[in-house]
Amino acid sequence: MKITKIETFRPLAHPSSLWVEVHDDKGNVGLGESFFSQTVIEEYIHTIAAPLIFASANINPESLNFALTPYVGYQGGGIEVRSLGALDVAVWDLWGKSINATMADSLGGKLQDSVKIYNTCAGSSYMKKTSSQNSKNWGVAESKEKGYEDLQAFFNTPAKLARELYDSGIEGMKIWPFDPAAEKSFGNSISQKEIEAGVKIISAIRDEVGMDMDLMIEFHALWNRPTAKRIIDAITPYQPFWIEDPLRPDAVDALAKLRSEISVPIATGETAIGRRQILPLLEKGAVDYLTIDISWTGGLTESRKIASLADLFAVPVAPHDCSGPVALATSTHFSLSQRNGFLQETARAFVNTWYKDFVDGIPKIENGRIYISDASGHGITLQSWVRSSDEVIVRTSKAK
Numbered sequence: 001m002k003i004t005k006i007e008t009f010r011p012l013a014h015p016s017s018l019w020v021e022v023h024d025d026k027g028n029v030g031l032g033e034s035f036f037s038q039t040v041i042e043e044y045i046h047t048i049a050a051p052l053i054f055a056s057a058n059i060n061p062e063s064l065n066f067a068l069t070p071y072v073g074y075q076g077g078g079i080e081v082r083s084l085g086a087l088d089v090a091v092w093d094l095w096g097k098s099i100n101a102t103m104a105d106s107l108g109g110k111l112q113d114s115v116k117i118y119n120t121c122a123g124s125s126y127m128k129k130t131s132s133q134n135s136k137n138w139g140v141a142e143s144k145e146k147g148y149e150d151l152q153a154f155f156n157t158p159a160k161l162a163r164e165l166y167d168s169g170i171e172g173m174k175i176w177p178f179d180p181a182a183e184k185s186f187g188n189s190i191s192q193k194e195i196e197a198g199v200k201i202i203s204a205i206r207d208e209v210g211m212d213m214d215l216m217i218e219f220h221a222l223w224n225r226p227t228a229k230r231i232i233d234a235i236t237p238y239q240p241f242w243i244e245d246p247l248r249p250d251a252v253d254a255l256a257k258l259r260s261e262i263s264v265p266i267a268t269g270e271t272a273i274g275r276r277q278i279l280p281l282l283e284k285g286a287v288d289y290l291t292i293d294i295s296w297t298g299g300l301t302e303s304r305k306i307a308s309l310a311d312l313f314a315v316p317v318a319p320h321d322c323s324g325p326v327a328l329a330t331s332t333h334f335s336l337s338q339r340n341g342f343l344q345e346t347a348r349a350f351v352n353t354w355y356k357d358f359v360d361g362i363p364k365i366e367n368g369r370i371y372i373s374d375a376s377g378h379g380i381t382l383q384s385w386v387r388s389s390d391e392v393i394v395r396t397s398k399a400k
Helices: 038-054 061-068 079-099 140-146 150-156 158-167 179-185 192-212 225-238 252-261 274-283 300-312 325-337 354-358
Strands: 003-011 017-024 029-035 114-120 172-175 214-218 242-244 266-268 343-346 364-366 369-371 392-398
Touching (some): 061 300, 079 325, 114 214, 252 274, 300 325, 325 354
Parallel strands (some): 114 172, 114 343
Antiparallel strands (some): 364 369
């Protein structure tokens, strides 16, 4: 495919989001997406990536990855890798449209028609403004105006929220009741009173819906190992489905040590970038469920190799999504086409509010499962108003 034009769309009202379109010489358009650091990623795409892409007579996902792998900046989730992730997904989408195939078919074909979801209990404005993982960026006040303030609900009315989710067909929910304590102590300690406050939330959910609800407890990698273990020991009787990111994923030995000390499975991977960061986690037995973020890890091209690698260790993959509608659709196609894809993260507060504000083609969610459409590519398209609004910064680069 010959790429002739690249456009980016950065909404001022949602500064964590950026969409990128790639156009080929046949009139096809592919859509990618990134989340966080958008002004810098936008600049990188237009000044560094675009000339390299335009210089190639034939771009496909593998050749794109080769062209955009820099001498420095290829390790970790920096600007180079996240820009590549957005462009890689866009090229996979473009490729699907050029051959009239769904993204799942382009990846080898569906192994199942739908995949189970769980609900991350955020609000509609969660992490909207910056990339900082703290309560000041939870957007609770703004989310309350739009509805679906699941974050405030799990802190204040957890039983009611669990019942509402379960009755809607959703049998998995993720919460982070210990984060405020981590902010106070920089993750170095937690009081018994703070542990009991978090346990009270978990207990209320179990009392309401029992073990029929898979309960994921998110730690956001905010803790040191002894304190993480202390919290996990306190919640183990409630049988969490997993503990997510109890420590940073680059603390491989510490994670492996923690895993050997607890009976609850560990999920990690959304901020572990590429096969070279994932492999040590697998080799050390530090991860039970791999939660890769497809865009942050460099795109589908790298993600499918990670899934294959994880399968060698019998580790299932449950892709991350709290970052945008393209991420959700792409992750769903990915999960349906991978042997070890078994679960998809969703945030109903996003799907039912700002996702629908910007795009069309969001995958159908019904009775706790998510389905892809028959549309070519991933099926997501930007709404027409995005291209002409004064509230969206549009930049265009064209091949000469």
